[in-house]
Amino acid sequence: xxxxxxxxxxxxxxxxxxxxxxxxxxxxxxxxxxxxxxxxxxxxxxxxxxxxxxxxxxxxxxxxxxxxxxxxxxxxxxxxxxxxxxxxxxxxxxxxxxxxxxxxxxxxxxxxxxxxxxxxxxxxxxxxxxxxxxxxxxxxxxxxxxxxxxxxxxxxxxxxxxxxxxxxxxxxxxxxxxxxxxxxxxxxxxxxxxxxxxxx
Numbered sequence: 001x002x003x004x005x006x007x008x009x010x011x012x013x014x015x016x017x018x019x020x021x022x023x024x025x026x027x028x029x030x031x032x033x034x035x036x037x038x039x040x041x042x043x044x045x046x047x048x049x050x051x052x053x054x055x056x057x058x059x060x061x062x063x064x065x066x067x068x069x070x071x072x073x074x075x076x077x078x079x080x081x082x083x084x085x086x087x088x089x090x091x092x093x094x095x096x097x098x099x100x101x102x103x104x105x106x107x108x109x110x111x112x113x114x115x116x117x118x119x120x121x122x123x124x125x126x127x128x129x130x131x132x133x134x135x136x137x138x139x140x141x142x143x144x145x146x147x148x149x150x151x152x153x154x155x156x157x158x159x160x161x162x163x164x165x166x167x168x169x170x171x172x173x174x175x176x177x178x179x180x181x182x183x184x185x186x187x188x189x190x191x192x193x194x195x196x197x198x199x200x
Contacts, residue, residue, distance in 0.1 A: 010085045010164040018165060021078035024071040025173055029180040032064055036125040037187065046126060053126040054118065061121035075169060079158065082165035093162065101156035107138050107149030114139060120146070124191050147177040 012018070039045050045056035088096055112120045114136050118128045138145035154173050158166020 010083055011168060012082055012165070015078065015081045017074065017078040017081045018169075021071075021074045021169055022172060024067075024074045025169070025176055028064070028067055028071055029176055031067075032060070032122065033180065033183055035060065036122040039122075040125040040187075040191070043126075053123075053128055057118050057121060057123045057126045057128060060126075061117055064121055075154065075157070075166075078169065079161050079163045079166050082163045084162050085164050087159055087162050087164065087167070093159070097156040097159035100152050100159070104149040104152030104156060107142065107145040107152070110138050111145040111149070124188055129192065129195055144177075144181060147181065151177065 035045075039056070039060075043053075045060060046053045049055035049059065087093070114134050115130075117123075118126070119130055119134070123129075138149075142148050151170060151174050154170040155167065158164075158170055
């Protein structure tokens with residue numbers, strides 16, 4: 001059992017960079033879900049681009065990607081400010097995180113490739129719907145490969161730099177993704193159900 005004193009030696013909760021990392025991880029899915037739902041109901045971004053839903057979706061994609069980069073930079077800074085502690089013995093301390101990161105990035109990149117820009121970045125909320133469900137790799141092995149791949153990459157980075165705080169942040173990432181999926185999944189299903197009922 002880990003005592004409070006030993007926990008303090010591996011995770012420095014006083015670091016502001018740790019709090020900023022948690023906040024950025026919370027902000028991204030919350031903000032984009034709120035923005036996307038507003039777009040679905042009011043077409044706010046589409047109107048800003050003269051009624052062009054594709055341009056609006058590309059703009060949102062750029063925003064999501066940019067804030068994702070900020071989130072990753074804040075995570076890296078948080079790790080830099082945290083105590084280092086051996087998490088895996090050699091050579092697993094490099095082999096495992098490298099393999100995890102590679103596999104995680106494969107899931108992220110191939111899911112983006114399979115869905116396309118509009119499919120990846122909430123195009124459904126703009127009325128840009130997929131003609132059929134994507135069942136190719138990586139969706140034939142994972143239900144949510146982008147979220148899984150991202151979580152794997154967070155884990156890999158924590159293990160690579162030997163930062164226990166990174167594993168704590170990764171656990172939070174996982175919790176945030178699980179919560180986000182509880183809202184995204186049913187709403188997206190509703191959008192396609194409406195489309196199908198109109199076709200019928």
